[in-house]
Amino acid sequence: MSATEAPPAPAEPQEPVLRKPSTRKRLVPYWLLLPGILWLLVFFALPLVYQASTSVQTGSLEQGFEVTWHFQTYVDALREYYPQFIRSLLYAGTATILCLLLGYPLAYLIAFKAGRWRNLVLVLVIAPFFTSFLIRTLAWKTILADGGAVVDLLNTLHVLDVTSWLGWTESGRVLATPMAVVCGLTYNFLPFMILPLYTSLERIDGRLHEAAGDLYATPATTFRKVTFPLSMPGVVSGTLLTFIPASGDYVNAELLGSTDTKMVGSVIQSQFLRVLDYPTAAALSFILMAIVLLAVTVYIRRSGTEDLV
Amino acid sequence: MTQQQTAGGDVRLTGISKTYGSFTAVHPLDLTVPQGSFFALLGASGCGKTTTLRMIAGLEEATTGTVSLGDRDITDLPPYKRPVNTVFQSYALFPHLDISENIAFGLRRRGIKSVKKQVDDMLELVQLGDFARRKPHQLSGGQQQRVAVARALINHPQVLLLDEPLGALDLKLRRQMQLELKRIQTEVGITFVHVTHDQEEAMTMADTVAVMNGGRVEQLGAPADLYENPRTTFVANFLGTSNLIEGDVVSTGDELTVAAGGGRLTLPRERCSGPTAAGGRLLLGIRPEKISLAHADEADTVAAGRNRVTGRITDSSFIGVSTQYVVESPAGKALQVYEQNVERDTRLVPGAEVVLHWNPAHTFGLDAAQDIDAGATSVEDGE
Amino acid sequence: MPVLRWIRRNLVVIAGLLTLAYMILPNIVVMVFSFNKPKGRFNYSWQQFSLEAWKDPCGVADLCGSLSLSLQIAFWATLGATALGTMIAFALVRYRFRARGAINSLIFLPMAMPEVVMAASLLTLFLNMGAQLGFWTVLIAHIMFCLSFVVTAVKARVMSMDPRLEEAARDLYAGPVQTFVRVTLPIAAPGIAAGALLAFALSFDDFIITNFNAGSTVTFPMFVWGSAQRGTPVQINVIGTAMFVIAVLMVLVGQLIASRRKSNARN
Numbered sequence: 001m002s003a004t005e006a007p008p009a010p011a012e013p014q015e016p017v018l019r020k021p022s023t024r025k026r027l028v029p030y031w032l033l034l035p036g037i038l039w040l041l042v043f044f045a046l047p048l049v050y051q052a053s054t055s056v057q058t059g060s061l062e063q064g065f066e067v068t069w070h071f072q073t074y075v076d077a078l079r080e081y082y083p084q085f086i087r088s089l090l091y092a093g094t095a096t097i098l099c100l101l102l103g104y105p106l107a108y109l110i111a112f113k114a115g116r117w118r119n120l121v122l123v124l125v126i127a128p129f130f131t132s133f134l135i136r137t138l139a140w141k142t143i144l145a146d147g148g149a150v151v152d153l154l155n156t157l158h159v160l161d162v163t164s165w166l167g168w169t170e171s172g173r174v175l176a177t178p179m180a181v182v183c184g185l186t187y188n189f190l191p192f193m194i195l196p197l198y199t200s201l202e203r204i205d206g207r208l209h210e211a212a213g214d215l216y217a218t219p220a221t222t223f224r225k226v227t228f229p230l231s232m233p234g235v236v237s238g239t240l241l242t243f244i245p246a247s248g249d250y251v252n253a254e255l256l257g258s259t260d261t262k263m264v265g266s267v268i269q270s271q272f273l274r275v276l277d278y279p280t281a282a283a284l285s286f287i288l289m290a291i292v293l294l295a296v297t298v299y300i301r302r303s304g305t306e307d308l309v
Numbered sequence: 310m311t312q313q314q315t316a317g318g319d320v321r322l323t324g325i326s327k328t329y330g331s332f333t334a335v336h337p338l339d340l341t342v343p344q345g346s347f348f349a350l351l352g353a354s355g356c357g358k359t360t361t362l363r364m365i366a367g368l369e370e371a372t373t374g375t376v377s378l379g380d381r382d383i384t385d386l387p388p389y390k391r392p393v394n395t396v397f398q399s400y401a402l403f404p405h406l407d408i409s410e411n412i413a414f415g416l417r418r419r420g421i422k423s424v425k426k427q428v429d430d431m432l433e434l435v436q437l438g439d440f441a442r443r444k445p446h447q448l449s450g451g452q453q454q455r456v457a458v459a460r461a462l463i464n465h466p467q468v469l470l471l472d473e474p475l476g477a478l479d480l481k482l483r484r485q486m487q488l489e490l491k492r493i494q495t496e497v498g499i500t501f502v503h504v505t506h507d508q509e510e511a512m513t514m515a516d517t518v519a520v521m522n523g524g525r526v527e528q529l530g531a532p533a534d535l536y537e538n539p540r541t542t543f544v545a546n547f548l549g550t551s552n553l554i555e556g557d558v559v560s561t562g563d564e565l566t567v568a569a570g571g572g573r574l575t576l577p578r579e580r581c582s583g584p585t586a587a588g589g590r591l592l593l594g595i596r597p598e599k600i601s602l603a604h605a606d607e608a609d610t611v612a613a614g615r616n617r618v619t620g621r622i623t624d625s626s627f628i629g630v631s632t633q634y635v636v637e638s639p640a641g642k643a644l645q646v647y648e649q650n651v652e653r654d655t656r657l658v659p660g661a662e663v664v665l666h667w668n669p670a671h672t673f674g675l676d677a678a679q680d681i682d683a684g685a686t687s688v689e690d691g692e
Numbered sequence: 693m694p695v696l697r698w699i700r701r702n703l704v705v706i707a708g709l710l711t712l713a714y715m716i717l718p719n720i721v722v723m724v725f726s727f728n729k730p731k732g733r734f735n736y737s738w739q740q741f742s743l744e745a746w747k748d749p750c751g752v753a754d755l756c757g758s759l760s761l762s763l764q765i766a767f768w769a770t771l772g773a774t775a776l777g778t779m780i781a782f783a784l785v786r787y788r789f790r791a792r793g794a795i796n797s798l799i800f801l802p803m804a805m806p807e808v809v810m811a812a813s814l815l816t817l818f819l820n821m822g823a824q825l826g827f828w829t830v831l832i833a834h835i836m837f838c839l840s841f842v843v844t845a846v847k848a849r850v851m852s853m854d855p856r857l858e859e860a861a862r863d864l865y866a867g868p869v870q871t872f873v874r875v876t877l878p879i880a881a882p883g884i885a886a887g888a889l890l891a892f893a894l895s896f897d898d899f900i901i902t903n904f905n906a907g908s909t910v911t912f913p914m915f916v917w918g919s920a921q922r923g924t925p926v927q928i929n930v931i932g933t934a935m936f937v938i939a940v941l942m943v944l945v946g947q948l949i950a951s952r953r954k955s956n957a958r959n
Contacts (some may be wrong), residue, residue: 019372019802029787033795036776036839040798043836047813054816102711107706123943124712128719130939131932132897138924142725190715190850227786229874240804248806251899255920265808265900272812278819285812289805296804368859388862389871395863401856405878415864420876464864 023073026189048161048289055282067276076285081267088263089291091178091253093248095185099193099242100184107197107234113207125194133188136256140184144174156276176258184252192241200234201227240296247292264288318379319344319363320468320500325374327360334360336524337374342468342517344379347494347501349515351508353547353684357524358504359398362470365502366395378467389418394461395470399477402445408432408456409441415464431459434493437456451482454503455612458490462497469494471503475510487513512536520544522684540582542592542675547684551594554618555677558589563675567591571639574616574672581674590677597645599671602634604654605662615666620644622661632657636665719936726929733923745926749934753923759931762912764895765827767909769834773895774888776835777842778880783851784843802840810837811904818905825907833905834895841894842887849883 055073059065078085110121128136143150151174154160163169168179204227212222228235250265264284271281320342329336335357342348350358363369363374367388375384383391394415402411412431413424432438435455445453454474461469474490475483481609491514494501502612505511511518512532519529520543528535528544539545542553556569564575572595583591595616605609611617620638634646634657646665648657657663699706725735729742750756783789802810814836818829857879861871863867877884899913908912916928 002938019370022803029783029789032783032787033789036780036843037795037798037953039776039836040802040839043814043817044802044810045798047810047817050816050820051813076884102707102714105704106709106711108704112802113705113708119947121712123940124716127936127940127943128715129893129897131722131936132916133875134899135720135722135928135932138736138916138920139721140927143717143719145736187714187718190711214883236759244806245806248808250808250898251917267805268808268875269900272815278816281846285809287698289809290774292806292809293804366861366863387867389857389865389867393863395860397856397860399854399856401854403857403875403879413778414861414866414874418861418865418867418870460864651710 005239018057019236051282054128054278055286057279061276071281073283074287077280078287081264081284084262084264084267085287085291086266087261088247088288091182091185091261092243092249094182095246096193096239096243097188098186099190099228100239103190103193107194107201110194110198110208111201111204122198125191129191133187133257134251137184137188137252140180140187140256141175144180146173146175150174155195173286175256176261178257178261180256181253181261185246185249188249188252189242189246193238196238196241197231197234197297200231204230236300238257240299244296245290248288260292281299318381318467321377322361322365323375323377325364325371325376327357327364327369328372328661333524335364338526340519340529342500342502343488344467344500345498346516347491347503347514349503349505349511349518350521351505351511351518352521352549353506354449358506358521359472361521362395362472362502365468366393367391368395371632386681392467393470394464394466394468395472396457396461396474397453400445400457400474402453402456402460403464404445406674407442407444408437410449411445411456412460412463414460419464427463431463434462434496435459441455450478451486454478454486455489458493462493462499466499468500468502471501473504473506475505483507483510490514498527500692512548520547522547536596538580538673539594540675541683542679542681543684545591545594545673545675545684546682550597550645552597552600552641552644553675554593554595554644555681556591556593558585558587558591561587563583564607564669565591567593567674569593570618570638572618574618575669576616576672576674577670580670580672583674583676585674592677592679592681593604594673594675595667595671597633598631598647599668600644600646600665602636602646602648602654602657603664603666604656605664606656608664611664611666616669616672618644618665620663620665622659622663624659625657636663639667722929722934723936726926726933728926728929730926735924735929742926745930749927749930752927754910755925755927757933758910758912758915761909762896765831765834765911766892768831769838769895770888770892772835773842773891774884777839777887777891778846778884779881780839780843781846781850784847786855799840799843802837803844806835807900808896808904811901814901815904825905825908825949828906828913829905829907830902830909832902834898837898837901838891838894840897841890845887845890846880846883849880849886853879859869 043139054065056067056069056071057065058068058070058073106121106125109226110118110125114121142148145151151160151172154174155172160172160174162168165178166169168182169177174180208226208230209222212226213219217225248265250263250269253261253263253266265288268281268284268288271277271284276283314420320340322338322340324337324339325335326333326337332453336360339672340361350361352358354596358441359371364371367383367386367390371384375382377383378392403414406414409428409432413428416424416427428441429438435458437452437455437459440452440456442446445456452479457474458469471490475486478486487510490503503511503515512535517529518532518535520527520535522543527541528539530538535544536548539548539551539627542551545551545553554569554574556567556574558565559568559573560566561578563578565578565581566573566575576593578585579669581591583589605619608619618640620636620640622634623637623643624635626633629650631647632653634648636644636646638644644665725738726745727741727743728735728738729740729744731735731739745751780795784792784795811833814829814833818825823829853876857875858871861866861875866874897913899917902911903914903917910918912931916924919925919928
C-alpha cells in the first residue's frame with residue numbers, strides 16, 4: 001500500500017463532524033430480506049386474505065362469487081362437518097402421542113446407546129424419506145391386508161376383538177378402520193418426532209447421568225428428573241412437527257381408511273377440487289387453521305419453550 | 310524477516326470518538342503512537358480500548374475525528390484498504406483453511422501469486438514449520454495465537470493491532486508468549502498497538518502505555534513512569550496496589566508537608582499532581598513494597614526524616630519471596646505492606662503494634678477530589 | 693429369571709429397535725414387491741417373482757415423465773428457496789432492523805400451518821388472479837413452503853459463526869465480495885447444504901399442496917396417488933426402491949469420503 005493520494009494536512013481541532021453510518025449500509029438487511037419476505041407475503045399471507053374473503057362470499061361457479069359477509073357458511077360448515085373435525089384432532093392427537101412413545105426410545109438409543117452404530121441408525125431413520133411417502137403408505141395396504149400375517153397374528157392373539165370392542169377396528173380387519181389410519185399417520189410422521197428428540201438428547205452431557213447416579217438417583221429417577229426435562233425442547237418441537245401436519249393430512253385417511261374415517265383435510269380437498277364450493281372449503285380451512293394455531297400457541301406457552309423459531 | 314517498513318509514520322488519532330445511540334464508548338480522544346513503538350491500551354472491560362483499536366483497524370466507523378497514518382488520512386478507508394492488520398481476540402483463524410492458507414490469505418487477496426517463500430519464512434519466524442498443512446482446530450492455543458500473528462505480519466502492515474491476543478492462554482503460556490511477541494516486534498520493527506486488561510502484560514511488553522477508563526485516556530507514559538507517578542487514583546489503583554492516605558497541606562516549598570493520619574508526612578513537590586497550596590486536600594500515595602515495617606518496641610531505631618505511621622497488623626500472608634501485611638492505622642484501615650523475606654522478624658504477627666516508615670521521596674500526591682477506590686477492583690476478572 | 697432381567701436392562705434398546713423395524717418395514721415391502729408379478733391391476737399381494745418391472749422401469753405411460761417433472765421442480769424449488777432463505781437467515785442473524793418480530797412470525801407461520809390450509813388458500817389466490825395452473829404455480833408453491841425450513845437450517849449455522857472471521861477477512865484485504873466468497877460462504881456451507889437437502893426432499897415428496905395447485909400437470913407423487921385409484925404398476929415400487937438405494941449409497945459414500953479426509957488430515 002503506498003500513499004499516492006495527496007496527503008491531507010492533519011486536521012486542526014475544530015467543530016467535530018458527526019459521521020452517520022451510510023444509508024447504503026443501513027439498507028443492506030432490507031435488501032437481503034426483500035425477495036424472500038415478498039415471496040411469503042404474496043404467496044403465503046395474501047392467499048390467506050383471499051381465503052378469508054372467499055369464506056364470506058356467496059354465489060355459484062356460473063354466476064361468480066360476491067362478498068356478502070355470509071358468516072352462516074362457518075356455522076353450516078361446522079354443523080355439517082364437525083365429526084370430521086373431531087376425528088382429525090383425535091387421530092392426529094393419538095398419532096402424536098404414539099410417535100412420542102415409539103420415537104423416544106429410538107432417539108434415546110441413537111443418542112446414548114448406539115455407539116459406533118449411531119450414524120448407521122440415523123441413516124436408517126432418514127432413509128425411508130427418499131422413497132416417496134405415498135408409495136410407503138401404499139405398502140401399509142399390503143402389510144395390513146385382510147388375511148395377511150399381521151392381521152392373522154392379531155386375530156390369533158384376540159387383539160382385534162379388543163380393538164373392535166373399542167371401535168378401533170371392525171370385524172376382524174384392520175384396513176379401512178381408524179386403527180389403520182392412525183397407524184399410517186404415526187408411521188409417516190415418526191421421523192419428524194425422532195429427529196428433534198435426538199437433537200435435544202444428543203446435547204445432554206453424558207456426565208449428567210453419572211452425576212445423578214452419584215447423587216443417589218436410580219436410572220428411572222435420573223430419567224424422570226434429569227434426562228426428560230432436558231429433552232423438553234425436542235419433545236415440544238417434535239410434537240408440533242407431528243401434530244400440525246397430521247391434523248391436516250388426508251392421504252392416510254383416503255388410502256388406508258374408509259368413508260367413516262374421513263378427516264377434515266379430505267373434506268376441504270373435495271369441496272375445493274370436486275364440489276367446487278369455494279366458500280365452504282375456505283371456511284373449513286380457516287376453522288382448521290384457527291384450531292391448530294390456538295392449540296400450538298397454548299401448547300408453546302404452557303411448555304414454556306418460546307425459542308422455537 | 311529483515312525488511313523494515315520505512316514508508317510508515319506515526320498513528321495519529323485526532324478527536325476520535327464513538328457513540329452508540331446515547332452511549333459513548335470512546336470520548337473524543339487525541340493519541341499519537343510513534344512509529345516502531347510497542348504501544349499498549351490498558352483498561353478494564355468496557356473502557357473503550359477495543360473500540361479505539363477497531364477504529365484504527367477500520368472495523369468500527371468513528372463517530373467524530375480522524376485517524377491518520379503518517380501524513381495520510383485513513384479515516385474513510387474500509388479495513389481492507391488500510392495498511393493495518395489485526396490479531397483478533399481468540400484469533401479468528403479461518404476454520405476451513407489450513408495453516409499455510411490462513412497465513413497466505415492476505416497476500417492472495419492482494420493478488421500476489423507466489424506466496425510459498427513468504428509463507429515458509431513466516432512459519433519459520435513463529436516456529437510452526439511442521440504445521441503448514443494442519444487445520445486450525447488441530448493446534449493448541451499457543452500455536453493458534455502464533456498463526457494469528459503470522460497471518461497478520463506477512464502483509465508487512467505499518468501497524469499491527471493486537472486485541473487481547475493472550476487472553477485465552479493459561480498463565481504460564483501467556484508469560485512465554487509475551488516475550489515471544491516482544492522478540493518478534495523487535496525483529497520486524499513494526500508499530501504494535503496492543504489492547505489488554507492485564508496491567509502486568511502491558512508493563513512487561515509496551516514502551517508506552519495508555520491507561521483508559523470510561524472511554525477516556527487517564528494517563529499515558531512509560532510503564533515505570535506510570536507506576537511511580539500515577540496522576541489519578543484510578544491509575545494508582547489499577548496499576549499495582551497503592552496505599553492512599555488523605556491529608557491537608559500545611560506547608561509548601563520544594564517539600565510539601567501534609568497533616569495526615571494523626572501525624573505529618575512529607576513528599577517532593579514535583580511528585581504532587583494535586584493542589585500544593587496550604588490548605589489543599591491531597592491523597593498521599595505510597596506503594597506497598599516501598600514501606601518498611603518495624604516493631605513498635607524498636608520505633609526509635611527508625612531514621613529521622615522518614616515518613617512514619619503507626620498501626621497494628623491485622624493480617625499477614627506468606628507468599629514466598631515476600632510477606633504481605635495488612636495494617637490498621639489512623640492513616641488508613643487497611644494499609645498494604647510487602648516485606649522481602651530477607652530476615653523475618655518473628656514478632657510481626659497479627660495483633661502486633663508496628664511502625665510503618667518510608668523515604669518521603671517515594672511518596673506521590675494526588676488531588677483528593679476523586680474517588681479514592683477508583684480502579685481498585687481486581688484486574689484479573691476484567692473480561 | 694436371567695432372561696427377564698436381560699430384557700429389563702435392555703428395554704430401551706429393544707423398544708428402539710422395534711420402532712426402527714416399524715419404520716423400515718414398509719421400505720422392505722416396497723422393495724420385495726418391486727419383484728412381484730401381480731394379478732390384476734393392484735400390486736398389494738404377492739404372486740410370483742419377476743424381474744420384468746426392473747427391466748423396463750419406464751414401461752408405464754407417464755410414469756417417467758412425472759418423475760422427471762418432479763425432479764425438475766425439486767431442483768428449481770431448492771435453488772430458489774435456498775437462495776432466498778439464506779439471504780433472510782443472514783439478515784436475521786447479522787443485522788438489526790425494524791419489524792424483526794413480524795418477520796420472524798411470517799417465517800414461523802408456514803411451518804405451523806397444516807399443508808391443506810396453505811394449499812387451499814394458494815389455490816384461491818391463483819384462481820382469483822386467473823393464473824394458469826401448472827409447472828409455474830407448483831414451483832411458486834414449493835419455494836414458498838420450503839423457504840421457512842431453509843431459513844431455520846441456515847440460521848442455526850450462521851448463528852454459531854464467529855463474526856470476527858469476516859472481520860479478519862476484511863482486515864486481510866478481502867473486499868465485501870471476496871469476504872463473502874472466501875470466508876462466509878465456505879463456513880456457512882454445511883448449514884446451506886442441509887437447508888437445500890431438506891428443501892429438495894420436501895419439494896420432491898410433496899403431495900397435498902401440489903395436488904391443489906398443479907392443474908392437469910402430474911408430478912410423481914400425484915402419479916402414485918392416481919395409480920392408487922386406477923391400479924398400481926410394479927414400476928412404482930422399482931422407482932421407490934431405486935431412490936432409496938441411491939440415497940443410502942450416497943450417504944455411505946459421503947461418510948466414507950469424510951472419514952478418509954479426516955484421517956488424512958491427522959497424518
